[in-house]
Amino acid sequence: MAPSHSFGPPKRVHTAHALFLLLSLLVASAPSAEEPDEIATVAFGVTGMESLAEHMPGLARELLGQLAEPEDGETGEEDGKQEDEAVLRARFRTQLVAGKDAGALRSLDKLRRILAESDAERAGVTYLQYEIFARARLREAQDDIPFDRAFRQALLDAFEPLDDGDALYLAGRFVYRLPLARQQIEELLSKLAGQERIPTEKALELVQAYQPYTVYQRILPMVPEALAAENRRRYAIQDDVLIETPDGATLSAVVVRPRRFTTPQPAALLFNIYSDTSVNVEVAKQAAARGYVGVVVDTRGKRLSPDPIEPWEHEAADTHAVLDWISRQPWSNGKVGMFGASYSAFAQWAATKKPHPALKTIIPVVASMPGFGLPMHNNIFINANYCWAFQVTSSRVDDPAVCRDTKRWDRLVDTWYRSGRPYREIDAVDSTPNPLLQRWLDHPAYDEYWQGMVPWKPEELAKIDIPVLSITGYYDDGQVAALELLRRLEKHNPDADHTLLIGPYDHWGAQWRPPSNLRGYEIDPVARIETHEIIFQWLDHVLRGGDKPALLKDAVNYQVMGTNEWRHAPSLAAVGDKTVKLYLSDLQSDLQSDPPTDGRYRLVAQAPEEPGSLSLVVDLADRTTTHNADAYPEPILRERLDAGRALVFVSEPFADGLVISGQFSGRLEMRLNKKDVDLGIVLYELMPDGRYFHLSWYVGRASHAADMTVRRVLEPGAVESIPILRTPMTSRRLGRGSRLVAVIDVNMNEGAQINYGTGKDVSDESIEDAGEPLRLEILTGSFLEIPISS
Numbered sequence: 001m002a003p004s005h006s007f008g009p010p011k012r013v014h015t016a017h018a019l020f021l022l023l024s025l026l027v028a029s030a031p032s033a034e035e036p037d038e039i040a041t042v043a044f045g046v047t048g049m050e051s052l053a054e055h056m057p058g059l060a061r062e063l064l065g066q067l068a069e070p071e072d073g074e075t076g077e078e079d080g081k082q083e084d085e086a087v088l089r090a091r092f093r094t095q096l097v098a099g100k101d102a103g104a105l106r107s108l109d110k111l112r113r114i115l116a117e118s119d120a121e122r123a124g125v126t127y128l129q130y131e132i133f134a135r136a137r138l139r140e141a142q143d144d145i146p147f148d149r150a151f152r153q154a155l156l157d158a159f160e161p162l163d164d165g166d167a168l169y170l171a172g173r174f175v176y177r178l179p180l181a182r183q184q185i186e187e188l189l190s191k192l193a194g195q196e197r198i199p200t201e202k203a204l205e206l207v208q209a210y211q212p213y214t215v216y217q218r219i220l221p222m223v224p225e226a227l228a229a230e231n232r233r234r235y236a237i238q239d240d241v242l243i244e245t246p247d248g249a250t251l252s253a254v255v256v257r258p259r260r261f262t263t264p265q266p267a268a269l270l271f272n273i274y275s276d277t278s279v280n281v282e283v284a285k286q287a288a289a290r291g292y293v294g295v296v297v298d299t300r301g302k303r304l305s306p307d308p309i310e311p312w313e314h315e316a317a318d319t320h321a322v323l324d325w326i327s328r329q330p331w332s333n334g335k336v337g338m339f340g341a342s343y344s345a346f347a348q349w350a351a352t353k354k355p356h357p358a359l360k361t362i363i364p365v366v367a368s369m370p371g372f373g374l375p376m377h378n379n380i381f382i383n384a385n386y387c388w389a390f391q392v393t394s395s396r397v398d399d400p401a402v403c404r405d406t407k408r409w410d411r412l413v414d415t416w417y418r419s420g421r422p423y424r425e426i427d428a429v430d431s432t433p434n435p436l437l438q439r440w441l442d443h444p445a446y447d448e449y450w451q452g453m454v455p456w457k458p459e460e461l462a463k464i465d466i467p468v469l470s471i472t473g474y475y476d477d478g479q480v481a482a483l484e485l486l487r488r489l490e491k492h493n494p495d496a497d498h499t500l501l502i503g504p505y506d507h508w509g510a511q512w513r514p515p516s517n518l519r520g521y522e523i524d525p526v527a528r529i530e531t532h533e534i535i536f537q538w539l540d541h542v543l544r545g546g547d548k549p550a551l552l553k554d555a556v557n558y559q560v561m562g563t564n565e566w567r568h569a570p571s572l573a574a575v576g577d578k579t580v581k582l583y584l585s586d587l588q589s590d591l592q593s594d595p596p597t598d599g600r601y602r603l604v605a606q607a608p609e610e611p612g613s614l615s616l617v618v619d620l621a622d623r624t625t626t627h628n629a630d631a632y633p634e635p636i637l638r639e640r641l642d643a644g645r646a647l648v649f650v651s652e653p654f655a656d657g658l659v660i661s662g663q664f665s666g667r668l669e670m671r672l673n674k675k676d677v678d679l680g681i682v683l684y685e686l687m688p689d690g691r692y693f694h695l696s697w698y699v700g701r702a703s704h705a706a707d708m709t710v711r712r713v714l715e716p717g718a719v720e721s722i723p724i725l726r727t728p729m730t731s732r733r734l735g736r737g738s739r740l741v742a743v744i745d746v747n748m749n750e751g752a753q754i755n756y757g758t759g760k761d762v763s764d765e766s767i768e769d770a771g772e773p774l775r776l777e778i779l780t781g782s783f784l785e786i787p788i789s790s
Helices: 016-028 036-040 049-066 085-098 101-115 128-143 147-159 164-172 178-192 200-234 277-288 315-327 343-351 388-393 406-419 423-429 435-441 458-462 479-492 531-544
Strands: 041-043 197-199 235-244 250-258 265-272 293-298 332-341 359-365 468-475 498-506 556-560 565-569 578-588 600-604 613-618 647-650 658-663 665-672 678-686 692-701 719-724 729-734 739-746 774-779 783-789
Touching: 041 049, 041 200, 049 085, 049 178, 049 200, 085 101, 085 128, 085 200, 101 128, 128 147, 128 200, 147 164, 147 200, 164 200, 164 277, 178 200, 197 200, 200 235, 235 277, 235 315, 250 277, 250 315, 265 277, 265 315, 265 343, 265 531, 277 293, 277 531, 293 315, 315 332, 315 343, 332 343, 332 531, 343 359, 359 531, 388 435, 406 423, 423 435, 458 479, 468 479, 468 531, 468 729, 479 498, 556 658, 556 729, 578 613, 578 647, 578 739, 600 739, 613 739, 678 729, 678 783, 692 729, 739 774
Parallel strands: 265 293, 265 332, 332 359, 359 468, 468 498, 498 556, 600 647
Antiparallel strands: 041 197, 235 250, 250 293, 556 565, 578 600, 578 783, 613 774, 647 739, 658 729, 658 783, 665 719, 665 774, 665 783, 678 692, 678 739
């Protein structure tokens, strides 16, 4: 379970596009092509970080000398065209490095006029932190005062006219990772060491990296005090609130109220296990800046709470107590909306289990669902977040450093896998007891322990009468949980007001602002949305009667990868308005692997007339190999398929292409020589150029495939019919000539429990239970159902 909020890195623009444009203008303005050294290079002589400050202003001035700034009234472009945005970005940074502060202010002014054409709301505060710096240096020189005094005054002058939203945005620009920036500069310098002159392109790249670093290096020590004063002016901040629950527990909270309001206002509530006072205040300010009373509550046992830390188990009751407390405060108008991601999204669903009249909407983002996704996925306990229990319980504040010790966790799962010890002993391999894991392992079925944490029973779902906006991504690890909750809500509460927003995002990108490139896939421009803005638009819609976010045109709103468009449907079932059934055949595919093997077969539209079968043999005691280890979608776009000994099924090329939208399903008719098996299925698009695009995947325990809540072990030697359910949703247009590829394997790797097939509790099985190799026969009547969108 990832932290509930991800704050984006500082925005530093030094793109190849900007450098190329500025370089092209430099070359075009050069006096003669017969002097390439004068055109293509600038003086350098920097020997390391120590001499950088001495040499960079001169280097920047030389660059500016080759690109004269247009005079007032001139555009600097032929035919009266406006200067290019990328050129202005590069120029103002170069001017700041050169000490040309007045020129930098002029360039920033021109740049904002261009930006206002596409983003009028934020253009006025874009790069305002650099304007503050430039004005401080000018005032330092003109008034002969210390820079720190000039900076504080310039900062105050800049913040004074801003509304709370713009002020919050600007405050966010004063977050910067100096060590990372220094490392990037040192890497650039290492490639240029010892050169007296360097190519102009490299000089521009160095300037664009050096400018924000040198600005933030100077101003960051002054920022906390200045911003604290600004926060006190705008907000009433309480970071030590205590809330008593009916059963005697104590919860701690942060409350931030906008001072501009003197009457009761609605509250925006986030219920959070990742306790950090400074982060909680910033999150609450996000809400207060938009006119809400921001409330962030720590889960039981965290921060100021003296109680035991027991994740998941008290949220249904504790959220109810918090909602009741908020509704009785003098600053509350009795309306509360809950928001937040991951664990905080789970807490929102938990709050609907015991509804409180003050709760008017929930906005769960990448919701986790205990027992459904993590720590077990389709009844298989997985190791992806083994460290999480230590992160949230080792201290009353968040301890993310625990999970950053990747060497420890990689070593743990590798050592455990090779040892063949029972899964229940994995914490002994680490020599550190994991009591939470041991508690969870006692519930391998999705039983009442897990069901008691979220609205699961039909009568609980039927009581949910508030609008729900769920946001997730095709590559979010917990997506199946979010969709299962919505699916059950549709089934047991047909009149429920629920909305889904889903696109090509992972657990992090869906929370704030997705990266343009996700694990090797360049996402479509229309998918590059800012979900935190949609969250507050939704709160305004529900709590204040504002317009619904424009993107949310129906109950399900999904981005079709490869089309640069969003589509909308009235329900999850209506996303794929028809289904294509593809059968697994024993016919050799015309498309074989390289090097050739006999492991690729045809995925066909008609059921084979003659029955057949395909065999997969896995030695469960063999620790020199793994199976299904490459199923996780990283990278999404890959050059080749490494399927190992798995069964690979390949369709014919799609002559006209098609759009796959929804959750794939299927049924495996199979025969097994053991009582159980863990299965893995991965779907890819095989593109005409030979690359593979990861579409969706499935990992599940055969004995729980039909029912997560009850285990039914298999009968060795008998033909079993295993349904394939609870798979991640995807939506992508497969181009002309693409094929669909399905990889089917046994799940046996260091990422999860090993199911040895004895029928005992899998957590208690060990390599000593492996016995004879597992022999899995898949009959050719088996099929996959692929949802197709018109």
